[in-house]
Amino acid sequence: MVMNMKTKNIMIVGVGGQGTLLTSRILGGLTIKAGYDVKLSEVHGMAQRGGSVVTFVRYGDKVYEPIVEEGQADVIIAFEKLEAMRYAHYLKEGGAMVVNDQRIDPMPVVIGAAKYPESIIEDLEKKYRVYKIDALTEAKELGNSKVFNIIVLGIAAQHMDFSEEDWLTVIEETVPKKTIDINKKAFTIGYNQRTK
Numbered sequence: 001m002v003m004n005m006k007t008k009n010i011m012i013v014g015v016g017g018q019g020t021l022l023t024s025r026i027l028g029g030l031t032i033k034a035g036y037d038v039k040l041s042e043v044h045g046m047a048q049r050g051g052s053v054v055t056f057v058r059y060g061d062k063v064y065e066p067i068v069e070e071g072q073a074d075v076i077i078a079f080e081k082l083e084a085m086r087y088a089h090y091l092k093e094g095g096a097m098v099v100n101d102q103r104i105d106p107m108p109v110v111i112g113a114a115k116y117p118e119s120i121i122e123d124l125e126k127k128y129r130v131y132k133i134d135a136l137t138e139a140k141e142l143g144n145s146k147v148f149n150i151i152v153l154g155i156a157a158q159h160m161d162f163s164e165e166d167w168l169t170v171i172e173e174t175v176p177k178k179t180i181d182i183n184k185k186a187f188t189i190g191y192n193q194r195t196k
Contacts, residue, residue: 007060008160009068013087014079015104016051019149022175023077024055026153030162030170031059041066052083052106077156079135079149080104081120088124096159097128100135100152131155131193138189147179147186154190164191 010027014020024040031038036059043054056068070090076097078084084099091097099121108114117123124130133155139148150171157167168184175183 007058007063008075009073009092010057010059010075010077010156010160011068011073011087011090012055012057012077012079013083014053014100014149015083015106016053018053018079018104019146020053020055020079023149023153024057026150026167026170026174027057029174030166031057033170034162034166036060037063039063039066052086054087075156075159077152079152082106082116084124084130085117085120088128091128095129096131096156097124098131098133098152098156098159099124100148101132102134102136102148133190133193135190139186142182142185142189144179144182144186147182150183150186151190154187155193157187157191158194164188167191 012020012023021042028038028040038059041056056066058066058068068090072092073090074092074095076087076091078097078099080102081099084097101121103116105116109116121130121132133152135148135151136145138151139145167187171183171187172180
């Protein structure tokens with residue numbers, strides 16, 4: 001049952017191939033199922049692997065447009081730390097940022113035209129409420145490095161309006177059948193890392 005609710009703004013940022021689109025599909029499916037009005041918007045830098053990808057998910061009683069304004073995101077889910085830095089100014093005061101402590105060099109760094117910044121997470125922590133996790137290592141321990149995004153989502157889920165049960169149901173309905181169990185385990189690992 002949907003109560004009167006103002007719009008919640010979620011941003012998912014990462015690079016191509018990190019699962020930002022699957023993550024937004026899970027979140028979109030969950031909010032629709034809960035009876036909210038939902039708008040999703042995907043912005044691709046370079047759509048191929050390695051390019052910047054940003055997804056906005058807005059949900060509430062009535063949502064008029066899909067784009068999150070700067071300083072308005074309730075939660076930023078960042079799959080790569082440079083992307084977290086790049087979009088941090090979208091986070092609203094008191095919002096939560098979940099950052100996967102992973103470095104993926106963008107093309108300017110690869111070709112030597114730019115340097116990858118040092119101490120990104122430490123700098124973000126000075127200004128924002130940041131929850132960091134080395135989700136890739138956790139996912140490898142689970143047996144599948146690809147589910148790291150679902151671990152990060154599990155942490156972010158603690159800052160949204162849905163039960164663990166609701167999330168697990170939608171994950172089951174969204175991910176490929178043969179990956180249901182590992183994705184549910186991955187989500188639970190993140191969800192059980194207390195951040196509140």
